[in-house]
Amino acid sequence: MIGAMEERLARVALGRLAEPGDPRVAGLVAELGPVALHERLHAERDDNGLLTDMAARLEGMDPARDLDRAARLGIRFLIPSDEEWPTQVDDLLTAGPVQQRGGPPLGLWVRGPLRLDELSDSVAIVGSRSATTYGADVAADLAAVVGRSGVCVVSGAAFGIDQAAHRGALAAGGPSVAVLACGVDRAYPAAHKGLLDFLADEGAVVSELAPGCSPTRLRFLARNRLIAGLTRGTVVVEAAIRSGALNTANWASRLNRTLLGVPGPVTSAPSQGVHQLIRSGAATLVTSGEEVLEMVGAIGEHLVEEKRGPDRPRDRLTLREQQVLDAVPHSTSVAADSVARTAGLGIIEVRSALTRLQARGLVELTPSGWRLATLAQG
Amino acid sequence: MIGAMEERLARVALGRLAEPGDPRVAGLVAELGPVALHERLHAERDDNGLLTDMAARLEGMDPARDLDRAARLGIRFLIPSDEEWPTQVDDLLTAGPVQQRGGPPLGLWVRGPLRLDELSDSVAIVGSRSATTYGADVAADLAAVVGRSGVCVVSGAAFGIDQAAHRGALAAGGPSVAVLACGVDRAYPAAHKGLLDFLADEGAVVSELAPGCSPTRLRFLARNRLIAGLTRGTVVVEAAIRSGALNTANWASRLNRTLLGVPGPVTSAPSQGVHQLIRSGAATLVTSGEEVLEMVGAIGEHLVEEKRGPDRPRDRLTLREQQVLDAVPHSTSVAADSVARTAGLGIIEVRSALTRLQARGLVELTPSGWRLATLAQG
Numbered sequence: 001m002i003g004a005m006e007e008r009l010a011r012v013a014l015g016r017l018a019e020p021g022d023p024r025v026a027g028l029v030a031e032l033g034p035v036a037l038h039e040r041l042h043a044e045r046d047d048n049g050l051l052t053d054m055a056a057r058l059e060g061m062d063p064a065r066d067l068d069r070a071a072r073l074g075i076r077f078l079i080p081s082d083e084e085w086p087t088q089v090d091d092l093l094t095a096g097p098v099q100q101r102g103g104p105p106l107g108l109w110v111r112g113p114l115r116l117d118e119l120s121d122s123v124a125i126v127g128s129r130s131a132t133t134y135g136a137d138v139a140a141d142l143a144a145v146v147g148r149s150g151v152c153v154v155s156g157a158a159f160g161i162d163q164a165a166h167r168g169a170l171a172a173g174g175p176s177v178a179v180l181a182c183g184v185d186r187a188y189p190a191a192h193k194g195l196l197d198f199l200a201d202e203g204a205v206v207s208e209l210a211p212g213c214s215p216t217r218l219r220f221l222a223r224n225r226l227i228a229g230l231t232r233g234t235v236v237v238e239a240a241i242r243s244g245a246l247n248t249a250n251w252a253s254r255l256n257r258t259l260l261g262v263p264g265p266v267t268s269a270p271s272q273g274v275h276q277l278i279r280s281g282a283a284t285l286v287t288s289g290e291e292v293l294e295m296v297g298a299i300g301e302h303l304v305e306e307k308r309g310p311d312r313p314r315d316r317l318t319l320r321e322q323q324v325l326d327a328v329p330h331s332t333s334v335a336a337d338s339v340a341r342t343a344g345l346g347i348i349e350v351r352s353a354l355t356r357l358q359a360r361g362l363v364e365l366t367p368s369g370w371r372l373a374t375l376a377q378g
Numbered sequence: 379m380i381g382a383m384e385e386r387l388a389r390v391a392l393g394r395l396a397e398p399g400d401p402r403v404a405g406l407v408a409e410l411g412p413v414a415l416h417e418r419l420h421a422e423r424d425d426n427g428l429l430t431d432m433a434a435r436l437e438g439m440d441p442a443r444d445l446d447r448a449a450r451l452g453i454r455f456l457i458p459s460d461e462e463w464p465t466q467v468d469d470l471l472t473a474g475p476v477q478q479r480g481g482p483p484l485g486l487w488v489r490g491p492l493r494l495d496e497l498s499d500s501v502a503i504v505g506s507r508s509a510t511t512y513g514a515d516v517a518a519d520l521a522a523v524v525g526r527s528g529v530c531v532v533s534g535a536a537f538g539i540d541q542a543a544h545r546g547a548l549a550a551g552g553p554s555v556a557v558l559a560c561g562v563d564r565a566y567p568a569a570h571k572g573l574l575d576f577l578a579d580e581g582a583v584v585s586e587l588a589p590g591c592s593p594t595r596l597r598f599l600a601r602n603r604l605i606a607g608l609t610r611g612t613v614v615v616e617a618a619i620r621s622g623a624l625n626t627a628n629w630a631s632r633l634n635r636t637l638l639g640v641p642g643p644v645t646s647a648p649s650q651g652v653h654q655l656i657r658s659g660a661a662t663l664v665t666s667g668e669e670v671l672e673m674v675g676a677i678g679e680h681l682v683e684e685k686r687g688p689d690r691p692r693d694r695l696t697l698r699e700q701q702v703l704d705a706v707p708h709s710t711s712v713a714a715d716s717v718a719r720t721a722g723l724g725i726i727e728v729r730s731a732l733t734r735l736q737a738r739g740l741v742e743l744t745p746s747g748w749r750l751a752t753l754a755q756g
Contacts, residue, residue: 134643134645137645138644138645262644263641263642263643263644263649263653263656263663264641264642264643264644265512265641265642265643266516266640266641266642266665266666267512267515267516271641272665275641275663275665278641278656278663279662279663279664279665279669279726280724280725280726281725281726284657285641285653285656285657285663286657287644287650287653287657288644291657332746333746334745334746335713335745335746335747337745338745338746341745347658347659348657348658348659367712367713367715367716367719368710368711368712368713368716368746368747369713369746369747
């Protein structure tokens with residue numbers, strides 16, 4: 001218990017010291033552990049025996065006070081050893097950095113009743129701040145369908161698509177989570193204070209930045225990897241060529257999450273980035289919330305996943321996933337459409353099932369196609 | 379010369395006897411040749427020694443008069459032994475039927491100065507009759523860019539996307555060809571008489587139906603296979619779920635032509651069929667004429683193809699195609715993205731190059747991926 005508190009305090013302190021998503025810090029934490037890293041930095045002296053800048057900054061910190069203050073504001077700080085930790089973000093440990101950001105978060109500050117360990121089948125809906133009314137309407141519609149099915153919608157808190165996604169999910173009575181690039185006690189943009197307070201009452205507001213921190217461009221880039229990492233799939237609704245939503249999309253691909261894109265008129269600049277994602281094969285085109293749920297494969301699956309025990313990995317699969325798994329050959333690699341033919345199923349559902357089977361470590365994607373992973377061969 | 383005329387007359391007669399795209403007739407022509415088939419049908423008697431219906435109908439025909447009349451209207455009838463024959467339609471010989479239509483045409487009736495053997499790098503632009511102004515504008519824009527590059531646009535003559543495609547191509551001074559489901563002397567719809575006359579002056583109007591024939595639903599289905607077969611790639615701009623343009627798209631896929639789709643708002647019914655094509659992976663999303671040309675790989679290639687002689691198949695390839703060909707392994711099959719990594723090229727250009735190399739018989743697509751065809755191994 002004392003060890004856990006020591007680690008929690010070390011993670012708060014390291015989080016204050018480093019910018020979120022600094023891959024060097026993530027690497028050191030993975031190598032040394034947060035407590036040892038914290039101690040080592042704390043003791044660090046320069047050639048003249050004086051405290052280094054970093055050590056001096058650590059001296060002035062009081063992580064226990066930070067936690068107390070946060071608790072008084074109704075904010076908790078989750079670390080990987082907590083039961084509520086959303087373990088899917090640990091996938092960030094092995095995914096290389098994008099634009100100098102990467103690695104799992106040191107911890108997550110959370111405001112709101114929704115438990116983050118319930119986000120494993122959640123869907124990110126992201127896009128342009130400067131959305132068109134078309135984009136905002138479509139985002140709200142998708143989020144409403146996703147929300148009605150009980151699947152949590154995750155987004156930022158920006159104007160445009162982010163706001164429309166929360167609006168749609170909340171209107172449908174669905175759970176919704178905002179991930180911020182500033183402290184969870186802050187409202188950015190200020191106009192969304194009401195939305196964020198509502199989310200903190202009904203869902204959750206999450207950040208790896210301590211309460212009080214301000215948003216910066218770098219912190220938005222770090223935040224984007226969390227949105228992709230927390231969710232099972234990311235839907236991009238309108239993103240101009242240089243939109244930050246494409247950074248989130250990039251993370252979703254890198255983390256082997258399902259990446260989906262909603263098309264729009266080719267004459268509309270905010271759709272250009274999405275069209276590029278679909279055109280390059282990075283994202284699959286979707287036109288409705290039902291298609292999103294189908295592709296992300298979230299419906300009903302959490303029920304299947306509830307089952308626990310020393311069962312074989314196969315036992316926890318849906319019937320469809322078992323059919324697909326049975327169609328993947330033992331000794332060779334084959335293309336997804338070959339699996340589809342063998343299984344007698346459509347290519348879209350087969351691709352989606354293969355991605356889920358891959359996430360469970362049952363199949364592997366090699367340069368020459370899909371094959372059974374060692375786990376599934378037993 | 380007499381043999382050629384005999385074959386021409388036999389093909390005119392058989393064309394009058396059978397509905398276009400009757401796969402049984404195409405099979406018999408391939409097996410027996412048109413002259414022998416014509417003679418055999420001509421002589422056909424029933425159990426009582428009377429002429430069968432078919433033989434009786436052949437008795438009443440005068441193919442030489444048909445050719446004369448057509449010639450007086452400025453209409454020529456092409457057969458496979460003609461230098462002007464667009465040999466790419468012969469790919470229809472091996473592609474199985476779709477909706478009971480299939481096989482190469484018995485011949486092609488042509489009105490207009492454009493030579494059909496110049497259509498090998500042409501692009502079909504097809505879509506809904508009930509197009510939106512968005513769809514019509516995009517079709518015209520695409521066709522203008524394609525036309526300006528000197529690549530011929532091929533379409534039907536319907537309202538909506540077909541008409542917009544011709545309008546765009548002609549406005550850009552590009553060549554344009556209409557393929558009809560009725561005789562090339564007829565205007566269907568009547569409102570497009572002016573457009574068809576203009577195309578007959580500047581480009582070409584083509585049909586496998588003899589002059590005077592009326593359009594029917596079956597003939598539109600047969601016509602669609604010609605549009606796909608005459609062109610190197612088909613672009614679908616707006617097609618509702620049951621649109622005939624999806625039949626053309628199906629033929630393009632079946633003939634290993636490049637299939638492209640222009641997205642639109644997900645709230646627009648005329649875009650739903652296109653979205654389905656892209657979503658299923660059958661079509662690649664395109665947003666501009668430049669992307670169409672890039673995907674169809676038509677620019678400048680006809681110059682390369684001009685080169686003739688006993689050279690090896692590799693010699694006629696563009697630099698890019700050679701790079702891709704060199705990256706396809708000899709003994710195993712690999713996925714396109716593996717080829718892309720080996721070649722150090724983008725996946726889109728690699729996919730497009732692989733399709734072109736496949737059309738030239740240099741690579742093969744097996745269930746487990748791409749591999750060198752025997753032709754390229756020498």
